[in-house]
Amino acid sequence: MHQQSTAHAQPSPATWVRVLILLTIATVLEVLTYVFESTLGVLTAPILIVFAAIKFVLVVAYYMHLKFDNRILTGIFTWGMLIALSIFAAMAAIYHIYGQPLLTP
Template identity: 40%
Template sequence: MEHEATAHANEHPPTTIRQYVLIGAILTVLTLIELWLSYSGLPHGPLIAALLVFSAIKFAIVVALFMHLRFDNRLFTRMFLFGLVLAGSLLLALLGLFSDNHDSRTVEAYATPGAVAAHEAAAEAGGHGEGEGGGQSGGGEAAGGATTEGGDGGDPAAGMVQGIPVAEFFQANCAVCHGQNREGLVGPALTPERLTQPDEFYHDTILNGRPGTAMPSWAATKGLNDADANALVQFLKHVER
């Protein structure tokens, strides 16, 4: 028994207090870097990749140095490291796949069954307007009038929502789900090139929300009216981020 203890001590010499302090300092610095990265505003893909790398480094430090767990055969060590790299690569590939799918495909805002029905209803209403003699020009005049009302003289960027500039209202109330630059987070991206539905669709979404999604009714929760919703729609559809 004494021989085994001596052999173990020779194979794994005890860690000194100085080494513990140094390792603890390194782990603390790595954790602080992770926290900084989390709030740095990096895109999700690079952020997750960086956090995975730092987590793997901390895991290796704890296992190899604190717990003295190492493979006796270097071949096993290489196989283990290769497995970690392979698993990490597959995870990053999956994250990239879903990220690309979310960012590159044409995603209509809150494309739920209710949203499709609203779109069809809006299209049908447009058809009736054309049949009654209004035609395309009539619809354009109506949309133009709404833009002037909600956009404060026709400038979408100058619109007001509940007495504050539309851009400030978006940052204070909408950016938490749609991103500071409207790039999309929990909710979809709200950039002009993605908003291809009729204005009425987004107007209804803002005021009444979308069942089955995180989008609430802003008329019920914030007291927005038609002019407020129209100002937001014109801002989102015509002002580049």
């Protein structure tokens, strides 16, 4: 019953190839961002994060079938990711915004 509600075009090897091409392009752009770091300046980090996120979502949605699969699975994985990301943000803030100067030995 769930399959019907989320019915999509049946993924075929052509889909996998298309995703692979996108992944490759994103990786190349990612490395290029790194190469042109000095030009991009503060934009480097957000651009890198966007490309990584795109790759991440492509693999999870297509190769791992979340796009075609039961929504419950998406929910489970998203909550795990969400809590991990939130704690990451909190830790980053604690250490890099509110952090105190370190004592050097």
